[in-house]
Amino acid sequence: MKFLHSSDADFESKFSQLVRRSDNDMSAVMPVVTGIIDEIRKDGDSALFTQISKFDKFSVTSKSDIIIDVKEMEAAYNSLDNALRVALNLAHDRIKSYHERTKPSDWTYKDEHDILLGAKYTPVDRAGLYIPGGKAAYPSSLLMNAIPAIVAGVKEIVVCTPAPGGKVNPLLLAAMHLCGIKTAFKIGGASAIAAMAYGTATVPKVDVITGPGNIYVATAKKLVYGDVNIDMIAGPSEIGVIADDSADPRHIAIDLLSQAEHDEIASAFLITPVEAFARAVQRHVEDELKTLKREPIASASMRNKAAIIVAKDLQECFKLMNELAVEHLEIATNDALSYMDEVKHAGAIFFGHFTPEAMGDYIAGPNHTLPTGGSARFYSPLGVENFMKRSSIISVSRKGIMHLGKPCMQLAEAEGLTAHKRSIAVRLED
Structure with a gap:
């Protein structure tokens, strides 16, 4: 992993490379993904079945081959080890409780001219959830995507997940049962995104698509946006840690590895004002790597995508971390919450010595579908509002149009829109 000092002569150059860390260069896969989408838009199920057979390596000749039966979900849930079932239920309940508190409510008020104004929130009719298979199965992603949709009031939820060889991970099936999923398919990659965006005879067309995925999934979501919301x-996943020597260096090392084990191109950053602490974390990373089941993946990530930065003070730590705008940010200092206002850009913020990022991944309650690659500068975590639409409410009384009609007509006339002006004038004449 890189070891940098903010005082180094070439620091700005090296740090700018970390800021521009995104591996979402879609140009290489764009032609392939465009072809996949075009085929499904044109040929529907026929193209979809061919693509699944090609990419997921199992024969698909009819829709029954890709439909996930609800009985299979129930059987998987009932077969869970009791302790795992309890943990899954606890995670479900905590995620639901948190998201219920974030659901927006309709609101209205009357202004001084007796005009009623406000907003109405309505769930989308149908949501599509993409749950990745990748290098591991992620039932937690099913919970994090399905529960906000359920809380929002979405009536129909469609799940797509890759099933190499035609097999779906039992724990993912169990999570589907727990969330009450009724419509799910064994479809992965760009094919799944295209099928949900445009619909086929088998897969319903949805209004919004959520969920993480590889570069093919990300590219497909970008291409279908506008025809469907995303x-x-x-x-790639990422973590940033701001810590001083009040933290345990072994804890911080393991926290960095918790993201590195996701993917060879996951990123991990530690920024600290204490060099001795930084060196200690570096040593513990080397030791802890040897204990990981996914050591080759984590090693590649730490070798190519990780950095430790020694800053002059905590203030500079926050300045640099805000430029990185990481997906997960841990603040491992005493009185960590006192630094809340210093954080400008982060997907999720984990305060204190007993808040490893993994708590947010699984069981704390807030969503773990978070902006990556610096997009925390303008994106928010997945939430209930992603599955809802806001409509403006306007009700103008006679008193209201008498007060505001003439200035409104003046604005319409200035824009040359005669019918706009007349629509007000005829009411003032009545």
Whole structure:
């Protein structure tokens, strides 16, 4: 992993490379993904079945081959080890409780001219959730995507997940049952995004697509956006840690590795004002790597995508971390919450010595579908509002149009829109 000092002569150059860390260069896969989408738009199920057979390596001749039966979900849930079932239920309940508190409510008020104004929030009719398979199965992603949609009031939820060889991970099936999923398919990659965006005879067309995925999934979401809404364009996972010597260096080392084990191109950053602490974390990373089941993946990530930065003070730590705008940010200092206002850009913020990022991944409650690659500068975590639409409410009384009609007509006339002006004038004449 890189070891940098903010006082180094070439620091700005090296740090700018970290800021531009995104691996979402879609140009290489764009032609392939465009072809996949075009085929499904043109040929529907026929193209979809061919693509699944090609990419997921199992024969598909009819829709029954890709439909996930609800009985299979129920059986998987009932077969869970009791302790795992309890943990899954606890995670479900905590995620639901948190998201219920974030659901927007309709509101109205009357102004001084007796005009009623406000907003109405309505769930989309149908949501599509993409749950990745990738290098591991992620039932937690099913919970994090399905529960906000359920809380929003979405009536129909469609799930797509890759099933190499035609097999779906049992824990993912169990999570589907727990969330009450009724419509799910064994479809992965760009094919899944295209099928949900445009619909086929088998897969319903949805209004919004959420969920993370690889570069093919991200590219497909970007291409279908506008025909369907999406949550965000997600890239490789990442963690940033601001810590001083009040933290345990071994804890911080393991926290960095918790993202590195996701993917060879995941990123991990530590920024600290204490060099001795930085060196200690570096040593613990080397030791802890040897204990990981996914050591080759984590090693590649730490070798190519990780950095430790020694800053002059905590103030500079926050300045640099805000430029990185990381997906997950840990603040491992005493009185960590006192630094809340210093954070400008982060997907999720983990305060204190007993808040490893993994708590947010699984069981704390807030969503773990987060902006990556610096997009925390303008994106928010997935939430209930991603599955809802806001409509403006306007009700003008006779008193209201008498007060505001003439200035409104003047604005319409200035824009040359005669019918706009007349629509007000005829009411003032009555």
